[in-house]
Structure formats: C-alpha cells, structure tokens
Amino acid sequence: MSAGLFTPAPSLDLERAPETEIALDLVRRGLPAAPVLVLVGALVAGTDGALSAAFAIALVLGNFLLSATLTAGAARISLGMVMGAVLFGYLARLALITGAVLAVKDMGWVHLPVLGLTLIVAHLGLLFWETRYVSASLAFPTLKPARPTRTTPPPNAQAATRPPSAATKE
C-alpha cells in the first residue's frame, strides 16, 4: 500500500497534527522555563539582558509554532507540498528571525550577546528536553501517554471488596 506524492498525508486527524502537538508541548514546557532564562539574562546584563532574553524566548517559541503550522497546513494538501513548505518555510523563518533581530538591534534595551545566546540555549534546550517526552511509536506517534495518576482508595474500599464469607467469619 502506498500513497502518491500528491495525495494528502494519510491517517492524520487535522486538529491533532503531530507537529502541532509537539510544538504546543514545546511551548507548554518553554513558558515555565522562560523566567529562569530571563533571570539569567538579568544577572548578566540587568534589565536590558532580561528584556533581550524574553525577546529571544518569544522568537524561539514563535518559530516552533510557525514551523508546525506551516508543515501541518501543507500536509493537509499533499506530501509534495510538505517538501516545499518545509524548505521555503526554513528560508522564510530564518528571514523572519533575522528581520526581527535587525529591527530591534538599535533599540536601547537590546543586549545582543544575551539575545543571541538565549536564542541558541532556548532552542536547543527545549528540543533536548522535548525528546524525553516524545514517543514516536505506531501506537503513540507523538508524545508518550501520560502516566495514570495514583489515587488513594477510600478508607472503606477494602471492606467493600472483601468477600461476604470473610465478613461473616468475623
């Protein structure tokens, strides 16, 4: 069984595209980690460093979301479109990041070394962190399933499940 290059990517629920799910999970993990990076930026370069770090984190998270949106949107059309969207998306996103940084580089609050290092650290750090939670198996193609939470049984659960013969012996 095979699909042509111009058929939509198969067996995918449109609302739960794998890229979107991974990107949203990256954002979910990146938002709580952001204050740590902002704090490090503040320690290095004061308020300018904190603002630059925050800007870099916003760029990284926006880049992930845009990449996922482009790929998922192209996969609805055809596999060939995925190829084009990813390659031209790569160029477009690089241009967007370059434009965003060049647009703010002369502003007073920008500390370029902190901004640049935060870009790399946030991007790579989030990706390495995410790999711990990616399943990529046929059963769970995106994220590992959540572990079932252990609930404490009610205090009379044991008595309720005890066979009636045991209760009569007592």
Add this chain to the structure above:
Amino acid sequence: MIELLAQAAATGEDTIAASEALSSGFAYGLAAIGPGIGIGYLVGQAVTAMARQPEAAGMVRTTMFLGIAFTEALALIGFVVFILLKFA
C-alpha cells in the same frame, strides 16, 4: 602629506569595515547552506517513508519535525555568530 595620510587611514578603516561585513556575511551564508541541504535530505526521506508506509505517517512526521528543528539550530548558531561579528 597629512591629507594623504588621513586618506590612507580612512581607506584602511574602510577595508577593515568591508572585511568585517564580508566575513560576517559569509559566516551566516555558509552556516545556512549546510542546514538547508540537511533539511532537504531529511524531508525528502520522510516524504518517501510516508509514501511507502502511510500507516507510519504520524511517527515519521514527529521525527521529521524534531529533525528539522535540530538541524535549524545550526543555522541559528550561524546567525548568532553573524550578529555578534557584525553588531556587537
């Protein structure tokens, strides 16, 4: 004479500025070529895999997305080198 020396000094500064611009441009350009080739190869293989085995498309796309993001980090490193060389 002094004017000539001043002109020569200005030309030297211009040369240094031009060299900085060239080297930072090359750093970014060369750093973007490698990941571009890598992403093209990666997505090509992923598309082939999805066409051959459609039931594994979700798994392939997950791996492809992470691979693209990891490869893109190389271009980001080149970009950071560029802005640090050029503007910092």
